[in-house]
Amino acid sequence: MSAGFDRRRFRAMLVKEARQIVRDPSTFLIAFVLPILLIFLFGFGVNLDTARTDIGLSRQDDGAAARALAGAFQHSRWFAVRQTGAIEPLENALVAGEVHGIVVIPNGFSREAAAGGGDIQVITDGSSPNTAGFVASYADGVRASWAAARAAERGQPAAPPIALVPRFWFNPALASRYFLVPGAIAIVMTMIGSLLTALIIAREWERGTMEAIMATPLGMGEFIASKVIPYFLLGIGSMTVCTLIAIAVFGVPLRGSPLALLVIASAFLIPALGLGLLISATTKNQFVASQIALLTAFLPGMLLSGFLFEIPSMPRWVQAITYAVPARYLIPPLQTVFAAGDNWGLFLPDIAAMLGFGLLFFTLAIRANRRRIA
Amino acid sequence: MNGRRILAMVTKELWAVLRDPHARLVLIAPPLMQLILFSAAATLEVKNVTIGVWDRDNGAASAEFINQLAGSPNIRRIVRIDSPKALRTAIDDQQVIGAIIFDQAFSRDVAAHRPATAQAIFDGRRSNAAQIVAGYLGTIAASVGATIRPETSVGGQTVVSHWFNPNLDYLWFVMPALVVTICSLSALSVTVQSVARERELGTFDQLMVSPLRLHEILIGKLTPPILIGLFNTTLYLMVIPLFYGVPLVGSVLLLYLAAFASLLAVVGVGMMVSALSQTQQQAFLGMFLVTVPMTLLSGFAAPVDNMPGWLQIIAEANPQKHFLVISEGLFLKGMPAAAVLRELWPLIPIAAVTLTVSTLLFRSRME
Numbered sequence: 001m002s003a004g005f006d007r008r009r010f011r012a013m014l015v016k017e018a019r020q021i022v023r024d025p026s027t028f029l030i031a032f033v034l035p036i037l038l039i040f041l042f043g044f045g046v047n048l049d050t051a052r053t054d055i056g057l058s059r060q061d062d063g064a065a066a067r068a069l070a071g072a073f074q075h076s077r078w079f080a081v082r083q084t085g086a087i088e089p090l091e092n093a094l095v096a097g098e099v100h101g102i103v104v105i106p107n108g109f110s111r112e113a114a115a116g117g118g119d120i121q122v123i124t125d126g127s128s129p130n131t132a133g134f135v136a137s138y139a140d141g142v143r144a145s146w147a148a149a150r151a152a153e154r155g156q157p158a159a160p161p162i163a164l165v166p167r168f169w170f171n172p173a174l175a176s177r178y179f180l181v182p183g184a185i186a187i188v189m190t191m192i193g194s195l196l197t198a199l200i201i202a203r204e205w206e207r208g209t210m211e212a213i214m215a216t217p218l219g220m221g222e223f224i225a226s227k228v229i230p231y232f233l234l235g236i237g238s239m240t241v242c243t244l245i246a247i248a249v250f251g252v253p254l255r256g257s258p259l260a261l262l263v264i265a266s267a268f269l270i271p272a273l274g275l276g277l278l279i280s281a282t283t284k285n286q287f288v289a290s291q292i293a294l295l296t297a298f299l300p301g302m303l304l305s306g307f308l309f310e311i312p313s314m315p316r317w318v319q320a321i322t323y324a325v326p327a328r329y330l331i332p333p334l335q336t337v338f339a340a341g342d343n344w345g346l347f348l349p350d351i352a353a354m355l356g357f358g359l360l361f362f363t364l365a366i367r368a369n370r371r372r373i374a
Numbered sequence: 375m376n377g378r379r380i381l382a383m384v385t386k387e388l389w390a391v392l393r394d395p396h397a398r399l400v401l402i403a404p405p406l407m408q409l410i411l412f413s414a415a416a417t418l419e420v421k422n423v424t425i426g427v428w429d430r431d432n433g434a435a436s437a438e439f440i441n442q443l444a445g446s447p448n449i450r451r452i453v454r455i456d457s458p459k460a461l462r463t464a465i466d467d468q469q470v471i472g473a474i475i476f477d478q479a480f481s482r483d484v485a486a487h488r489p490a491t492a493q494a495i496f497d498g499r500r501s502n503a504a505q506i507v508a509g510y511l512g513t514i515a516a517s518v519g520a521t522i523r524p525e526t527s528v529g530g531q532t533v534v535s536h537w538f539n540p541n542l543d544y545l546w547f548v549m550p551a552l553v554v555t556i557c558s559l560s561a562l563s564v565t566v567q568s569v570a571r572e573r574e575l576g577t578f579d580q581l582m583v584s585p586l587r588l589h590e591i592l593i594g595k596l597t598p599p600i601l602i603g604l605f606n607t608t609l610y611l612m613v614i615p616l617f618y619g620v621p622l623v624g625s626v627l628l629l630y631l632a633a634f635a636s637l638l639a640v641v642g643v644g645m646m647v648s649a650l651s652q653t654q655q656q657a658f659l660g661m662f663l664v665t666v667p668m669t670l671l672s673g674f675a676a677p678v679d680n681m682p683g684w685l686q687i688i689a690e691a692n693p694q695k696h697f698l699v700i701s702e703g704l705f706l707k708g709m710p711a712a713a714v715l716r717e718l719w720p721l722i723p724i725a726a727v728t729l730t731v732s733t734l735l736f737r738s739r740m741e
Contacts, residue, residue: 026656029663041667044685046676053679094537096713097699118530126539127706129547130418131677137509140532147530161484161519162435163491164474166508169465171498179501191662199655283396286654287567291400295407303415310503312422312450318414332468335499346467 005221013218013226020200021230030196031234035188035242042180043250053135056090056102057083063110065118065150072146073103078138091123100125101135118147170255170339181246182334183307185239186327187298189265192235193272194279194297195290201227201280202289220366228273235269236262256337264333264347267354271326272297274361281368301327329353379586383594390571391564391598401564405556405606406613412552413618418544420506421448426464426473428455433481435490439474439518448510465497472496472507484522538706549620550705551674553610554697557633558640558668561603562661565644568595569736570657582740592733596641603637604630614705624704628714632700635721639693642728643668649735672698696721 021027059070074081082099084090093099104121112118122139124132171178204210213223243261246252254261275297283289302308304318305327311319322328329350336343392398425443429436443449453470455461464470475493483490494511496504539546572578581591611629615622622629643664651657669675671685672694678686689695699717703709 024653024656026651026653026659030659034663034666037663037667041670045667045670045681095703095707095709096716097703113530116529120530120532122532122534124534124536125707126536126542127547127702128677129539129542129544131679132536132539132542136532136534136536140534143530143532161487161489161523162439162515163489164494164508164512164515165491166494166496166511168496168498168501168504168508171501174498174501174505176501179499195662196655196659199658203653203655285394285396286658287563287571288394288396288400290658291404291563295404299408299411303411309415309417310420310500313417313419314415336466336468339499340466343466 005219006217009218010222010226013222014229017226017230021234027196027234030191031188031238032241034191035184035238036245038184038187039181039242039245039250042184043177043246046176046180052080053078053101053131053138054099055079055081055135055139056093056099057081057105058087058090058102059083059085059105060087060107061105061109063113065110065113066105068150069105069109069118069120069143069146072142073139076138076142078142094123094125097125100128100131101139103139113147113150177246177250178252178339179307179335181242181250181252182331182338183302184246185242185265185334186268186301186305186307186330188238188242189235189268190272190297190301190327192231192238193269194276195293196234197227197231197273197276198279198283198289198293199286200231201277202283202286205280205284206286220369224277224362224366224369227277231273231276232266232269235272236265239265252338254338255341257342260337260342260344260347261334264330264337264351267351267358268326268330270358271354271361274358274365275326277365278361278368281365300325304328306331326354326357329357376587376590380590380593383586383590384597387568387594387598388601390568391602401560401602401606402609405560405609408556409549409552409610409613412548413545416544416548418506419448420471420503420510422450423448423507423510424451424453424470425449425507425511426453426455426461426470428461428473428475430478431476431480433476433484435481435484435518435522436476436492438522439476439492439514442514442518442521443474443511446510446514448507461495465495468497468499470497471500471504472511474511487523545618546620546706547702549610549614549618550701551672551698553607553614553633553705554636554672554694554701555669555674556610557603557607557697558636558694559665560606561599561637561640562644562665563658564599564602565596565641566648566651566657566661567654568599569645569648569739570651570654573651574653588733588737588740592645592736596645599641599644600634600637603640604633607633620705622705623708625711625714626704628711629701629704632697632704632714632718632721635718635725636693636697638725639721639728642725642730642732643693645732646728646735649732649739668692668694671695674698690720691724693721693724696724 057070057073059066070083073079087102087104090099090102094102101122101124106121109118109120120143122136124135126132168174204213243254247254276293279289279292279296283292304322304325311322333347333350336346427440429440440452444452453464455464455473461473464473473495480490480492492515494508496508498504536542569578572581611622611626614620644661647660647664648657651660671689671692678689678695681689696717700714703714
């Protein structure tokens with residue numbers, strides 16, 4: 001390899017890489033089919049907004065109050081109720097996963113309710129904590145509003161003395177797809193930037209075509225630029241596909257400018273591509289490169305970026321690690337550009353951080369490649 | 375069928391995977407890393423929250439409210455806000471996840487026995503976390519109300535007990551789900567490469583001219599991924615109860631049976647991808663393309679019950695969905711054999727279909 005930059009040489013190399021992409025159907029799959037699949041799965045499959053939940057109801061009291069409360073559960077829009085007298089069949093259904101919780105209206109409930117009390121018992125299936133928490137709080141809600149309505153009939157002040165009126169800016173309907181779309185874009189760009197790039201160069205090493213390239217007068221800068229530019233464009237292309245589908249099919253708003261989105265996505269692709277180059281330069285084997293890329297790019301991007309789990313809730317040492325994950329700086333600006341609008345005060349520090357990581361990874365990758373050659 | 379030939383083929387395939395020391399490491403290190411990362415990061419709680427307060431009331435009731443806010447274990451910091459502009463900036467720049475506004479009449483309303491309302495604004499960009507914080511604040515509001523005006527409280531309580539996971543520890547749900555993910559992921563990543571690698575290296579033709587019969591080649595190719603899947607399952611079954619204290623109360627034998635049945639179905643899928651791929655790169659990307667929907671539709675990311683009906687039917691064909699129900703059931707609930715088998719039997723027709731299709735694809739590749 002020689003130093004220096006020759007435009008004709010560079011163009012030849014760029015054409016070679018671009019043809020390699022266009023001729024391989026799998027790049028098409030990853031750049032265009034994967035984004036579509038992800039957006040559809042996130043749109044339909046990953047629904048965190050709980051619908052009707054199956055529960056069991058064991059009414060062990062025959063009084064009027066117990067019947068009325070059982071009726072309130074039957075009519076609740078949150079629950080699909082299976083009612084029995086004895087609790088045993090419901091316990092078996094809970095273990096088998098057929099119901100997610102059991103509401104018990106115990107013997108003596110109506111008498112206690114007449115005296116101003118009336119406790120019920122709720123058993124949930126803690127093996128799915130999310131649903132269990134939902135069942136517990138909504139069952140209590142059904143009981144409390146039933147009790148409040150009953151108290152109001154008797155002339156007791158019923159409204160809770162202090163009410164909190166919540167409003168959710170940017171996403172008043174609280175649709176979970178609003179925050180899943182930026183996540184889908186992050187996944188696709190990580191796949192193309194890090195995984196695909198790592199595989200492509202590892203393959204050159206594995207097949208021995210890397211030696212052939214080294215024997216040419218191609219310079220290091222030309223080599224890296226010709227590898228990176230096509231995948232950069234591919235990443236931007238699939239980000240665009242993701243965005244268009246999210247807007248057209250799922251009605252997710254893009255309140256910021258397309259330019260801001262483009263700048264943010266480009267800033268993320270640079271560290272992603274740098275990491276891909278670095279992985280391929282340190283492993284020569286496609287299988288190992290793919291696994292390392294999954295481990296260093298994909299998993300942290302999913303788990304430590306704040307996309308799925310809240311960073312401030314993590315233990316301190318994990319929070320410290322998240323600062324080294326480029327995707328951490330991608331998620332807040334992406335969420336903002338979609339849901340809120342342009343906010344360059346928030347974007348610029350994150351963009352700077354991503355570019356900083358890009359510089360670091362590219363420097364390391366160039367060094368690793370030099371060492372390989374020597 | 376020739377036992378010696380199959381054994382030779384299995385040995386050769388195992389060597390192909392385990393020969394490279396990097397590859398050996400890669401089969402064990404990522405599963406362990408994944409376990410550590412998930413256990414550290416996965417939480418549904420929203421802790422260490424910063425809340426904004428705009429107190430235009432400065433009365434007794436708002437003071438009591440702020441007092442109780444400061445005492446909440448999930449709230450780390452309270453930021454004072456004094457104008458609509460400051461409110462907008464605090465939310466826009468994500469300095470706070472939400473803010474409470476007490477208007478001038480708040481304490482007066484409470485004192486006059488009128489229903490008082492406080493406004494709360496949340497950052498809907500993080501809709502999930504915002505909703506959880508809204509829940510916390512709602513509870514605090516009710517408790518402030520009960521502190522100031524005890525006579526409005528209505529009798530009766532809901533006594534909640536969470537079976538199988540008394541503290542609703544999210545980790546207890548995540549760990550059994552990770553067993554499912556790692557079991558199929560490690561088997562898939564080996565299966566998809568098995569044919570694609572030989573084809574890329576040009577040794578596939580050598581295999582074709584050997585005296586091995588079709589089913590012998592397939593058994594030879596599919597045994598190592600199943601062994602590796604079972605190996606990683608075993609690794610997790612040891613580490614999870616030991617280091618993370620998640621109870622494994624059900625039958626381990628049934629768990630292995632379910633792992634084996636789901637592995638049969640999964641390696642069938644992997645072999646289809648491998649037979650369709652010309653290169654290792656295609657095989658790897660193809661694997662990613664089947665893994666993502668399989669994981670997302672398993673019930674790990676979101677409950678299957680929340681999906682639309684047509685997607686729930688598709689999820690029934692997903693081996694990971696069935697294995698997930700069984701793994702959660704056996705780990706935490708001690709699910710009885712009858713219930714396990716009811717969830718397990720669909721794996722057999724699924725495996726039959728994936729293995730048959732992959733055999734047909736493989737055969738068409740040979741000609």
